[in-house]
Amino acid sequence: xxxxxxxxxxxxxxxxxxxxxxxxxxxxxxxxxxxxxxxxxxxxxxxxxxxxxxxxxxxxxxxxxxxxxxxxxxxxxxxxxxxxxxxxxxxxxxxxxxxxxxxxxxxxxxxxxxxxxxxxxxxxxxxxxxxxxxxxxxxxxxxxxxxxxxxxxxxxxxxxxxxxxxxxxxxxxxxxxxxxxxxxxxxxxxxxxxxxxxxxxxxxxxxxxxxxxxxxxxxxxxxxxxxxxxxxxxxxxxxxxxxxxxxxxxx
Amino acid sequence: xxxxxxxxxxxxxxxxxxxxxxxxxxxxxxxxxxxxxxxxxxxxxxxxxxxxxxxxxxxxxxxxxxxxxxxxxxxxxxxxxxxxxxxxxxxxxxxxxxxxxxxxxxxxxxxxxxxxxxxxxxxxxxxxxxxxxxxxxxxxxxxxxxxxxxxxxxxxxxxxxxxxxxxxxxxxxxxxxxxxxxxxxxxxxxxxxxxxxxxxxxxxxxxxxxxxxxxxxxxxxxxxxxxxxxxxxxxxxxxxxxxxxxxxxxx
DNA sequence: CGGGTCATTGAACCATATCAAGTCCTGTGG
DNA sequence: CCACAGGACTTGATATGGTTCAATGACCCG
Numbered sequence: 341x342x343x344x345x346x347x348x349x350x351x352x353x354x355x356x357x358x359x360x361x362x363x364x365x366x367x368x369x370x371x372x373x374x375x376x377x378x379x380x381x382x383x384x385x386x387x388x389x390x391x392x393x394x395x396x397x398x399x400x401x402x403x404x405x406x407x408x409x410x411x412x413x414x415x416x417x418x419x420x421x422x423x424x425x426x427x428x429x430x431x432x433x434x435x436x437x438x439x440x441x442x443x444x445x446x447x448x449x450x451x452x453x454x455x456x457x458x459x460x461x462x463x464x465x466x467x468x469x470x471x472x473x474x475x476x477x478x479x480x481x482x483x484x485x486x487x488x489x490x491x492x493x494x495x496x497x498x499x500x501x502x503x504x505x506x507x508x509x510x511x512x513x514x515x516x517x518x519x520x521x522x523x524x525x526x527x528x529x530x531x532x533x534x535x536x537x538x539x540x541x542x543x544x545x546x547x548x549x550x551x552x553x554x555x556x557x558x559x560x561x562x563x564x565x566x567x568x569x570x571x572x573x574x575x576x577x578x579x580x581x582x583x584x585x586x587x588x589x590x591x
Numbered sequence: 592x593x594x595x596x597x598x599x600x601x602x603x604x605x606x607x608x609x610x611x612x613x614x615x616x617x618x619x620x621x622x623x624x625x626x627x628x629x630x631x632x633x634x635x636x637x638x639x640x641x642x643x644x645x646x647x648x649x650x651x652x653x654x655x656x657x658x659x660x661x662x663x664x665x666x667x668x669x670x671x672x673x674x675x676x677x678x679x680x681x682x683x684x685x686x687x688x689x690x691x692x693x694x695x696x697x698x699x700x701x702x703x704x705x706x707x708x709x710x711x712x713x714x715x716x717x718x719x720x721x722x723x724x725x726x727x728x729x730x731x732x733x734x735x736x737x738x739x740x741x742x743x744x745x746x747x748x749x750x751x752x753x754x755x756x757x758x759x760x761x762x763x764x765x766x767x768x769x770x771x772x773x774x775x776x777x778x779x780x781x782x783x784x785x786x787x788x789x790x791x792x793x794x795x796x797x798x799x800x801x802x803x804x805x806x807x808x809x810x811x812x813x814x815x816x817x818x819x820x821x822x823x824x825x826x827x828x829x830x831x832x833x834x835x836x837x838x839x840x841x842x
Numbered sequence: 843c844g845g846g847t848c849a850t851t852g853a854a855c856c857a858t859a860t861c862a863a864g865t866c867c868t869g870t871g872g
Numbered sequence: 873c874c875a876c877a878g879g880a881c882t883t884g885a886t887a888t889g890g891t892t893c894a895a896t897g898a899c900c901c902g
Contacts, residue, residue, distance in 0.1 A: 415739060417835050421747040425739035438729050443736045470721035477728040478689050484731060485694045487738040488666060488676035494745035495795025496672040499890065536849060544746025549890055551850055568899080584668050750858065787881065797859060802882055819867075 361405040361431030361455065366475045374469045381461040385454045393434070393446040393454075400442050402456040403435035409452030410533040414445045414541065424542040425490075426483065427534075429513065435459075437466060437476050450533050494544045497584055502543040503553040504582035507563060511573045527574040529566055557582065612656040612682030612706065617726045625720045632712040636705045644685070644697040644705075651693050653707040654686035660703030661784040665696045665792065675793040676741075677734065678785075680764065686710075688717060688727050701784050745795045748835055753794040754804040755833035758814060762824045778825040780817055808833065 356379050362368060367375060384407070387393055393411065394400065406428055413426035425444055428434055434454065436443055457465075466473045493505055514530035532539075536547040543550065557563050562579055564572045573579050607630050613619060618626060635658070638644055644662065645651065657679055664677035676695055679685055685705065687694055708716075717724045744756055765781035783790075787798040794801065808814050813830055815823045824830050 413739075415743045417743065417747060419835070423743040423746040425742045436732060438732055444739060470724065473721065473728060474724060477724060477731065480728065480731050480735060481687060481689055484735045484738060487735060487742060488664075488695060491676045491738060491741055491745055492666045492668065492674040494742055495674040495792075496668060535847095541746075546891060547849080548851085548892080552890095555850075584670070798881080799860080799883085800858060803858095806882075 359405075359455070360407050363431065365405050365431030366433050366472065366479060367405070369475065370469075370471060374465075374472060377465055377469075378457065378472075381457050381465070382455050385456050387448045387452045387454065389448050389451050391448050393448060393452070394442050396443065396445050397441050399440065400435055400459045402458050403433065403437060403462050404454035404456040406430045406432050406434055407453040407455055410449040411452055412447050412449045412534070412538060412542075414447060416445075422541045423544065424538060426487065427542065433476060433479050437463070437473075449538060499543075499545055499549050499553050500556065500582065501584040502545060503539075503550060504557060504562065504579055505585070506539060506543060507557070507571065507573065508576065508579045508583045508585070510571075511576055511579065515576070525575050525577045527572055528576060529570065529572045532569050532571060610656075610706070611658050614682065616656050616682030617684050617723065617730060618656070620726065621720075621722060625716070625723055628716055628720075629708065629723075632708050632716070633706050636707050638699045638703045638705065640699055640702050642699050644699060644703070645693050647694065647696050648692050650691065651686055651710045653709050654684065654688060654713050655705040655707040657681045657683050657685055658704040658706055661700040662703055663698050663700045663785070663789060663793075665698060667696075673792045674795065675789060677738065678793065684727060684730050688714070688724075700789060750794075750796055750800050750804050751807065751833065752835040753796060754790075754801060755808060755813065755830055756836070757790060757794060758808070758822065758824065759827065759830045759834045759836070761822075762827055762830065766827070776826055776828045778823055779827060780821065780823045783820050783822060 356362070356367065356375060359365070359367065367378065370378070385404075387409075389409075396415065407430055409430075411428040411432075411434060412424050413428065414422055414424050416422045427449070428446075434446060466476070493502055497505065510530045510532065511528045515528045518528075534542065536550050539545075540547045540550045545553075554563075558565065560582075562573065562575075562582055564574070566572050607613065607618065607626060610616070610618065618629065621629070636655075638660075647666065658681055660681075662679040662683075662685060663675050664679065665673055665675050667673045678700070679697075685697060717727070744753055748756065761781045761783065762779045766779045769779075785793065787801050790796075791798045791801045796804075805814075809816065811833075813824065813826075813833055815825070817823050
């Protein structure tokens, strides 16, 4: 299965052109040379739902772009209490590009497709191409902003606001993905890529409380259930109000 | 007061050599040229306790190294609820080096000394010197780790564990600053740079709960009060246990 | 149809918030 | 030096939002 570079390269580069993670991913804006070198060390991998992608305190073996699916980043206390500290969607980057060990667990919340780069080779490329490191830095700043928004949620929001905030994040993502340009406040239908237990671990609640609050938001007409694993929000503005959001906050 | 570069440079560079933020700061490991260019655009500033250093959603005018004092980064909900999303000490870097606006408020928790760089000039230097951006990226990754550790605290820890965790952070910092190499678990004396209200906003609690938990930890012998604004922890291991820490966790 | 997982609902409890006094500092002016 | 004013902190009593424990319901897959 080991192809020589000249055999594998054209195929890989072709796939880069149609990559779902090209827009917004770390590859965006890279030059021909960077992209070609990146594609040379890349390989795709599919990971079934529920599987651990890498573990905390482990030496990282690879970094990856997420091509499809949802990844949850978790940390746990000694007695088993868990907190989800990040959710990654395409075209997010997975892995801590510097440092000796992973800072948290990464698990496939759904089936996940990755475009993986061996750690050693990727770090070499980063040293050679400041533009690549620059893209990663920007992505990390965005992750830091998201983490801090979540700290506000965890520390200061009520259960209802927490659940509404979570649904709002999903709804906004879905709207952006559907790239609806209409500025109005029309409804959005979106998938729930997480089970109740994951939502609870993300929001610092119990599954029972999450369930009750979803029921409540439903009874208030802020969301409706569309079959299993799918919801519809008639008004993002109303949902944002329930989330205690700072108006224009994009989180 | 405007000096020509050849006049200001030697003085500035000399002060860089004895800079309290040199060890661990972004300047560490930079070459002569980088350092000299950085020093050329730098100016020092002292900010009294309680003053806002910059505001959320504002275009950043400068970035800075913290030379002394404590800075709190805060976010607020529309109705006034507040959450501290980060605490910065020397030699941390203050500011979001990319992006159009500040992501949160920065306030001087104590009197603060800064080494400021005008935003525009600093970003130019970053483009020219990948090594500088690399240092900043590493620092940002550390901040992200810290933010995620704090998410676990906010989402999953009890009030007692939260307060113990906070005191543990301060104690570990003080120990490291005193650079005690003795591996044993001796006591540490440290300052409390935050008032109760700040501690509460950092831990997602009320001041009353913070006060009660400190009283409780004191009565349990885990800490003692040393005058005003100073505490002593006889055993970091015991404090870590009360913090529900993952043993070797350095946060 | 049966067994498993996931989600919902109900009832009781408890940790933390809230409301309300008090106490301890610290600086200031007489 | 004392009196006292204001802020920061502590302590107490009560309320409550969210957890816990337990049962039930919905769905999927074999």
